[in-house]
Amino acid sequence: MTLKLNYQLMNADEVSGTLETLADQIVSSNAGRPVVLLGIQRRGIPMSQRMAKRIAQKTGRAPQMGILDINLYRDDLTRVATQPIVRRTEVPSDIDDKDVILVDDVLYTGRTIGAALRALIDFGRMRTIQLAVFVDRGHRELPIEANYIGKKITTKDNEVVEVRLQEVDAEDAIYVMENS
Amino acid sequence: MKRKDLLGIQDLDRQEIIDILDTAENLQEISTRPIKKVPTLRGKTVINLFFEASTRTRTSFEIAGKRLSADVVNVTASTSSVSKGETLIDTARTLDAMAADCVVIRHGSSGAPHTIARLTKARVVNAGDGAHEHPTQALLDALTIRQRKGRLDGLKVAIIGDITHSRVARSNAHLLTKLGSHVWLCSPPTLMPVGACDLVTTNREFLHRTHSMEEALSGADVIMMLRVQFERMDESFFPSTREYFRCYGLTRSKVERAQEDAIIMHPGPMNRGVEIATDVADGPYSVILDQVSAGVAVRMAILFLMLGGQS
Amino acid sequence: MDLLVKNGRVLDPQRKLDSPADILDILIRDGKIRSIGKELTADVPQFDAGGFIVAPGFFDIHVHLREPGTEEAETIATGGAAAVAGGYVAVAAMPNTRPSNDGPSITAYIIAEARRSSPALVFPIGAISKEQKGETLAEIGEMVEAGIVAISDDGKPVMDARLFRRALEYAQLFDLPVIQHCEDLNLSKGGVMHEGAFSARLGLKGIPSSAEDTMVSRDLILAEATGGKYHVAHLSTRRAVEMVRKAKAEGAKVTAEVTPHHFTLTDAAVAEYDTNAKMNPPLRSQDDVDAVREGIADGTIDAIASDHAPHHINLKMLEFDRAPFGITGLETAVGLAFTQLQLSLPRLIEMLSLNPQRIMRVTPWGIFEGSDAHLTILDPSRRWKFDVNKSKSKSRNSPFHGWDLSGKAVATIVGGKLVYEDRK
Numbered sequence: 001m002t003l004k005l006n007y008q009l010m011n012a013d014e015v016s017g018t019l020e021t022l023a024d025q026i027v028s029s030n031a032g033r034p035v036v037l038l039g040i041q042r043r044g045i046p047m048s049q050r051m052a053k054r055i056a057q058k059t060g061r062a063p064q065m066g067i068l069d070i071n072l073y074r075d076d077l078t079r080v081a082t083q084p085i086v087r088r089t090e091v092p093s094d095i096d097d098k099d100v101i102l103v104d105d106v107l108y109t110g111r112t113i114g115a116a117l118r119a120l121i122d123f124g125r126m127r128t129i130q131l132a133v134f135v136d137r138g139h140r141e142l143p144i145e146a147n148y149i150g151k152k153i154t155t156k157d158n159e160v161v162e163v164r165l166q167e168v169d170a171e172d173a174i175y176v177m178e179n180s
Numbered sequence: 181m182k183r184k185d186l187l188g189i190q191d192l193d194r195q196e197i198i199d200i201l202d203t204a205e206n207l208q209e210i211s212t213r214p215i216k217k218v219p220t221l222r223g224k225t226v227i228n229l230f231f232e233a234s235t236r237t238r239t240s241f242e243i244a245g246k247r248l249s250a251d252v253v254n255v256t257a258s259t260s261s262v263s264k265g266e267t268l269i270d271t272a273r274t275l276d277a278m279a280a281d282c283v284v285i286r287h288g289s290s291g292a293p294h295t296i297a298r299l300t301k302a303r304v305v306n307a308g309d310g311a312h313e314h315p316t317q318a319l320l321d322a323l324t325i326r327q328r329k330g331r332l333d334g335l336k337v338a339i340i341g342d343i344t345h346s347r348v349a350r351s352n353a354h355l356l357t358k359l360g361s362h363v364w365l366c367s368p369p370t371l372m373p374v375g376a377c378d379l380v381t382t383n384r385e386f387l388h389r390t391h392s393m394e395e396a397l398s399g400a401d402v403i404m405m406l407r408v409q410f411e412r413m414d415e416s417f418f419p420s421t422r423e424y425f426r427c428y429g430l431t432r433s434k435v436e437r438a439q440e441d442a443i444i445m446h447p448g449p450m451n452r453g454v455e456i457a458t459d460v461a462d463g464p465y466s467v468i469l470d471q472v473s474a475g476v477a478v479r480m481a482i483l484f485l486m487l488g489g490q491s
Numbered sequence: 492m493d494l495l496v497k498n499g500r501v502l503d504p505q506r507k508l509d510s511p512a513d514i515l516d517i518l519i520r521d522g523k524i525r526s527i528g529k530e531l532t533a534d535v536p537q538f539d540a541g542g543f544i545v546a547p548g549f550f551d552i553h554v555h556l557r558e559p560g561t562e563e564a565e566t567i568a569t570g571g572a573a574a575v576a577g578g579y580v581a582v583a584a585m586p587n588t589r590p591s592n593d594g595p596s597i598t599a600y601i602i603a604e605a606r607r608s609s610p611a612l613v614f615p616i617g618a619i620s621k622e623q624k625g626e627t628l629a630e631i632g633e634m635v636e637a638g639i640v641a642i643s644d645d646g647k648p649v650m651d652a653r654l655f656r657r658a659l660e661y662a663q664l665f666d667l668p669v670i671q672h673c674e675d676l677n678l679s680k681g682g683v684m685h686e687g688a689f690s691a692r693l694g695l696k697g698i699p700s701s702a703e704d705t706m707v708s709r710d711l712i713l714a715e716a717t718g719g720k721y722h723v724a725h726l727s728t729r730r731a732v733e734m735v736r737k738a739k740a741e742g743a744k745v746t747a748e749v750t751p752h753h754f755t756l757t758d759a760a761v762a763e764y765d766t767n768a769k770m771n772p773p774l775r776s777q778d779d780v781d782a783v784r785e786g787i788a789d790g791t792i793d794a795i796a797s798d799h800a801p802h803h804i805n806l807k808m809l810e811f812d813r814a815p816f817g818i819t820g821l822e823t824a825v826g827l828a829f830t831q832l833q834l835s836l837p838r839l840i841e842m843l844s845l846n847p848q849r850i851m852r853v854t855p856w857g858i859f860e861g862s863d864a865h866l867t868i869l870d871p872s873r874r875w876k877f878d879v880n881k882s883k884s885k886s887r888n889s890p891f892h893g894w895d896l897s898g899k900a901v902a903t904i905v906g907g908k909l910v911y912e913d914r915k
Binding site: 190267268269287288289290291292294295309310311312313347350373374375376377378379381 | 686687688689690691692693694695696697699763764805808809810811812813
């Protein structure tokens with residue numbers, strides 16, 4: 001399997017700009033109420049961190065943060081890899097009645113979010129669970145939609161959307177790659 | 181986990197050990213949630229096959245399996261049934277008939293888990309075999325040390341007690357020397373095995389032995405006290421518990437020879453007043469309770485790495 | 492039985508028949524050698540030994556036949572079949588049967604059963620003490636009448652020095668060798684393998700060399716003091732070899748045997764808790780194996796004896812601690828002796844036939860006119876693989892399954908009768 005670049009979807013400025021826009025949308029939709037940003041491993045974490053900074057700027061109050069690793073909840077765990085990896089999960093203990101925003105880079109089949117929902121059930125009873133994604137690339141296999149979308153595109157089955165963030169990948173950009 | 185079974189630390193390389201500890205650390209958080217459960221091992225069958233009585237290790241494995249949603253079954257096998265003609269091969273066949281995914285075995289004879297592992301399709305975890313190894317104990321000890329000291333290399337670790345009959349001593353000796361710490365085995369001359377110097381095959385220069393408790397404790401970062409196992413000992417290893425405590429018991433004054441922030445560990449259960457004084461066991465540097473919590477995390481990690489991937 | 496053994500290269504070091512260029516024929520009548528010469532003819536069945544060595548029949552002086560009492564592991568019949576398949580015309584059977592061979596009736600039973608069903612000759616060894624309890628002497632004289640060729644409590648040592656002294660003294664009445672399984676039971680208590688680096692690593696209780704050495708030392712002193720004929724069974728340590736060497740140099744009436752596994756394997760063989768590496772005395776260190784080989788080379792050790800110890804397969808499938816001690820050995824001894832040791836043919840024949848006969852109280856046989864016709868036909872360069880599943884023994888406890896060996900007995904003749912043949 002080799003990946004070759006199809007086209008660049010966003011550059012560094014567009015990436016920063018989109019994250020700020022998402023953060024602003026979250027603030028206005030959740031007028032006044034405190035939100036909890038839960039970044040989904042891995043790139044959801046730097047995403048949520050940057051969004052949290054913007055929210056703090058705008059509202060004067062930093063939102064609660066958390067990390068969610070969904071590897072223990074995948075429904076296709078047995079088909080993922082022979083060597084399962086589990087990463088950090090940190091969910092604030094006082095999550096009842098709060099508005100939780102799941103943050104992830106790409107929304108594709110919806111299975112990752114399905115697993116995240118299963119995970120959150122055991123943590124308490126949240127007031128709402130909302131979803132913020134950078135790119136919605138279609139091809140849903142479950143009835144799941146995002147509340148806040150950075151960019152919506154159509155993709156082919158053999159394409160791969162790569163979101164690159166400074167904190168993890170040493171650059172900010174989004175590329176659409178093709179599997180040949 | 182690339183190998184079918186976890187039979188001993190002797191078989192693991194440095195990276196495998198670190199991967200297990202990292203996984204354990206990330207799973208530890210589950211035990212702090214209000215609902216202490218994840219669905220990862222749903223539908224997997226884990227059998228605790230204990231030929232030797234042990235409430236704490238068995239309970240630890242049971243909790244670990246249940247937190248991962250596995251079906252855990254406790255089977256207390258009696259070794260007397262073996263002398264009636266039932267062999268280990270019958271045991272292994274029974275396990276396969278029950279479609280066990282994983283079997284956790286504790287046995288009084290060194291090598292019993294190896295024999296069963298060869299004969300069964302299930303993945304075998306050694307929960308202690310004779311005087312040979314107790315790999316999950318060494319892993320939980322390592323996790324505890326790492327969390328308290330921030331590292332596992334370059335430490336001086338004193339392991340004090342009945343080394344001859346101790347699987348905990350052997351597993352810890354393997355693990356800590358593999359990771360680059362100096363291990364000092366200390367016991368009365370009657371309880372140090374012939375061939376102790378050749379116990380580990382890699383990093384041999386990291387393993388030391390002494391009969392002097394002063395030498396072992398001097399500057400130690402970690403003090404590990406072993407249980408004096410009266411039920412395993414023949415007569416004449418030591419004249420009395422009173423004499424043992426005087427010569428090899430850990431008291432406050434002896435602890436002062438070690439590093440100021442030395443941690444004190446014990447695999448449990450403790451013989452208070454025999455190998456460890458009560459005030460030391462309950463003191464601020466005793467991490468004995470941390471070991472218990474690390475135990476559940478490490479066992480969750482093992483079960484997860486064995487059963488959580490492609491079947 | 493009549494037989495004409497033709498075209499073999501006859502080798503009997505005792506009779507100075509040791510020129511490999513000598514192709515000789517051997518005429519056997521009524522079970523005895525009638526004549527030896529070139530190009531013999533006779534109106535009797537012929538056996539073509541062309542290309543092979545013809546040697547005095549091999550004698551394994553340390554074998555456990557398990558009958559009476561544990562016939563599920565081996566019988567006199569199956570043990571005998573395994574013996575001839577290994578090239579042995581005769582075995583000496585240790586007394587630790589159930590009940591022990593400590594009296595004339597058991598001795599007589601063994602001899603009668605062997606006559607009835609065993610292709611190999613069986614010479615019983617009588618117990619030293621009643622029920623092998625190590626307390627009082629067994630009826631040795633009665634057993635000699637019934638046909639024993641030596642006494643031993645093997646399986647166990649005689650711990651009581653005073654009783655062992657009495658045995659050494661009493662046995663002289665009958666010119667019987669006294670064989671000792673040297674093991675101080677207090678030092679070895681609970682041990683299941685050699686005490687050393689491997690036992691420490693594997694977490695198994697060790698049997699120290701000192702358990703063997705202290706008893707060898709004690710016995711050599713008693714042997715010298717009493718003038719008895721003392722034979723050390725299955726010698727395995729460096730120090731024991733050295734002590735026997737010194738005693739012999741001082742003229743003592745001491746002989747010693749070694750098993751093939753003790754000159755082939757070390758305690759490293761236990762590595763995976765293989766119960767086929769569990770025996771007593773245990774497999775020792777490389778240094779001990781070297782010492783044993785030196786002892787074979789310089790004559791300190793007189794005989795190779797297998798200590799064939801069959802056990803039912805179920806028993807060997809227990810945990811290492813619980814499995815019984817012992818491995819089979821009748822069918823692999825000769826192959827291992829050829830493959831592992833660099834000995835001349837005459838020396839090998841000495842260790843496998845001539846010395847065993849000298850040590851035991853038997854009427855000797857060899858390649859001479861008038862001798863009982865007990866012969867072992869050998870192919871020293873035959874390459875073969877030992878398959879334990881094809882063994883004639885009832886038991887399967889051998890660590891040598893699948894081993895490539897070179898050197899084999901290709902036929903065995905007992906009393907002129909061809910009882911085993913594998914010439915291909």
